[in-house]
Amino acid sequence: MKIALIGYGKMGKEIEKMALERGHSISSIIDQNNTNDFSSSDFLNSDVAIEFSKPESAVSNYKYCFKNNIPVVSGTTGWLKQFDKVKNICNEKNQTFFYASNFSLGVNIFFEINKKLAHLMKPIEGYKVSINEIHHTQKLDTPSGTAISLAEQIIENLSHQTSWALNSSNNSEINITAQRIANTPGTHTIKYESEIDEITLEHKARSRKGFALGAVLAAEFIENKKGIFNMQDLLNL
Numbered sequence: 001m002k003i004a005l006i007g008y009g010k011m012g013k014e015i016e017k018m019a020l021e022r023g024h025s026i027s028s029i030i031d032q033n034n035t036n037d038f039s040s041s042d043f044l045n046s047d048v049a050i051e052f053s054k055p056e057s058a059v060s061n062y063k064y065c066f067k068n069n070i071p072v073v074s075g076t077t078g079w080l081k082q083f084d085k086v087k088n089i090c091n092e093k094n095q096t097f098f099y100a101s102n103f104s105l106g107v108n109i110f111f112e113i114n115k116k117l118a119h120l121m122k123p124i125e126g127y128k129v130s131i132n133e134i135h136h137t138q139k140l141d142t143p144s145g146t147a148i149s150l151a152e153q154i155i156e157n158l159s160h161q162t163s164w165a166l167n168s169s170n171n172s173e174i175n176i177t178a179q180r181i182a183n184t185p186g187t188h189t190i191k192y193e194s195e196i197d198e199i200t201l202e203h204k205a206r207s208r209k210g211f212a213l214g215a216v217l218a219a220e221f222i223e224n225k226k227g228i229f230n231m232q233d234l235l236n237l
């Protein structure tokens, strides 16, 4: 496939390596200093755009791709309050959008275990669940999109904690704590604690390679498809 990269930071560079390794070509690379290249024929003739930029640029980048019939795979976090709007524009224009707040295959399996555990814990009294996430110091959004997804999955499956908040001491909320430590690609820990014991579920990314693989697999998956897709579609979960 001819893959355009939007955002050429840590993830863009990792995706470039993975795409070439899997036999694709990179048709165009757009970063904040060359957004004029959005109108280049190389960009406009791409089969797919993989977008990992910044929360403030993501939505306008999607809209531009939808307007120009370019399917989008994106992992940019921190813009999700506008998800319904993006979904509507994509569907109205009969376009293709694959979004994941975390492209790691392992994390998406972890999501399924998280839902299952919350479901098992539902009838059991005395446990309080909390989430801790650790990322590198340049991460802009807090808590991570993955921590929010984990919290939402728990809320859907558990009855006594009905919302989440950062650094919360309210018993009806899932407390999310966030740490920023250099060179940490992403660690998420879920803890159920009672007076008697504690259950811990943890996923630790070792590098960004896993996110890049998921994003390139997503680009391959949406070839010739229309609509909105996510990792559950890709992994058939």
Ligand SMILES: NC(=O)c1ccc[n+]([C@@H]2O[C@H](COP(=O)([O-])OP(=O)(O)OC[C@H]3O[C@@H](n4cnc5c(N)ncnc54)[C@H](O)[C@@H]3O)[C@@H](O)[C@H]2O)c1
Residues within 6 Å of the ligand: 006, 007, 008, 009, 010, 011, 012, 030, 031, 032, 033, 035, 052, 053, 054, 055, 057, 061, 074, 075, 076, 077, 078, 100, 101, 102, 103, 104, 140, 211
């Ligand atoms: N979904 C996932 O699996 C996953 C994994 C890692 C990171 N992320 C998210 O992906 C995003 C990028 O992460 P990163 O680590 O590569 O960040 P980064 O800061 O290293 O790179 C972002 C790049 O976007 C560029 N940019 C800024 N404005 C732009 C614009 N208007 N158009 C195009 N490019 C523009 C910046 O110049 C920079 O090079 C973040 O939101 C991060 O949270 C998601």
